[in-house]
Amino acid sequence: MKTGFSLYLLCFISGITLAQTEKIILDTDLDSDVDDVGALAMLHTLADHDRVEILGVIVTSDDLFAPQCADVLNHYFKRPDIPIGVEKGIPLNDFSRYTRALSQAFPHRLKEYNDAEDATQVYRRLLASQPDSSVTIVTIGHLTNLRHLIESTPDAISELSGLQLIEKKVKLWACMGGRFPEGKEANFYRPDPESTKIAVNRWPGRVIYSGWEIGNEIITGGTYLKKSLPTESPVYLGYKLFNDFAGRQSWDQSILLYLISPDSYWELSLRGKALVSEDGSNAWEMDKEANQQYLIEKTTPTEVAKIMDALMVGQYRDGF
Numbered sequence: 001m002k003t004g005f006s007l008y009l010l011c012f013i014s015g016i017t018l019a020q021t022e023k024i025i026l027d028t029d030l031d032s033d034v035d036d037v038g039a040l041a042m043l044h045t046l047a048d049h050d051r052v053e054i055l056g057v058i059v060t061s062d063d064l065f066a067p068q069c070a071d072v073l074n075h076y077f078k079r080p081d082i083p084i085g086v087e088k089g090i091p092l093n094d095f096s097r098y099t100r101a102l103s104q105a106f107p108h109r110l111k112e113y114n115d116a117e118d119a120t121q122v123y124r125r126l127l128a129s130q131p132d133s134s135v136t137i138v139t140i141g142h143l144t145n146l147r148h149l150i151e152s153t154p155d156a157i158s159e160l161s162g163l164q165l166i167e168k169k170v171k172l173w174a175c176m177g178g179r180f181p182e183g184k185e186a187n188f189y190r191p192d193p194e195s196t197k198i199a200v201n202r203w204p205g206r207v208i209y210s211g212w213e214i215g216n217e218i219i220t221g222g223t224y225l226k227k228s229l230p231t232e233s234p235v236y237l238g239y240k241l242f243n244d245f246a247g248r249q250s251w252d253q254s255i256l257l258y259l260i261s262p263d264s265y266w267e268l269s270l271r272g273k274a275l276v277s278e279d280g281s282n283a284w285e286m287d288k289e290a291n292q293q294y295l296i297e298k299t300t301p302t303e304v305a306k307i308m309d310a311l312m313v314g315q316y317r318d319g320f
């Protein structure tokens, strides 16, 4: 306590800002697009520099190899014990351009999809074990598992309902999803718009959205990634198989970059609420009392792309 206070005083006097370590649960649809691979690579670079602590990865996907692929990335970045949750009891498919190949090429612990734990249990256990108002949930896929958390009831893990756990433990839901101020975006409408409606309508706390229009302008994963990554990296293989480093939009990386550098690259909208329709399209309603905001472009997408590409290949500098 005393040492902590002295350090704080020293930093205060010398004008240094101590960067906070954000506790993160990442909820990803690691399957059809490759920006989830980029986001996981970024997340591990940030963890290497104590900017984030990765509490767990929730895989919201019906891809047969998606959880093993998350496991591959966690192993490669030397965090093999990160819990991985999946939705149980759903029909599975083999459709990703890269998850099967990565699972076959790199070491990991999950032999098959169903070796991963139930997502709701992982969510509940991780939240129950953390200090109050300390966890950020980052969603970069569709919202089925988040909806299951919201609707979960007291159990052996916690006497709190899912909503009560969220109210007590979560400080922010950082969501890549929707289009702002209005439009239609895949994480919201495909394959489960009903869960989007429930998650957005019932979420009890603060939400920041990075809409489709933000990441759509930011192209990463091109030649810089190709020449900077070791060819034996699963991130390299993922981007190679996806489109051979032709460059790709960076929807998922955007919300992560916002989270660890919230004042740098985007403005925030005025407060309001996302309004989600039956088909998963969304609009925006201004409301001073509401606790939701969305990102608005400030820095040029080319500049932001350079920072993301650097983080995706493991380069980090203070104060980016």
Ligand SMILES: [Ca+2]
Pocket: 028, 029, 030, 033, 035, 036, 140, 141, 252
């Ligand atoms: Ca995604």
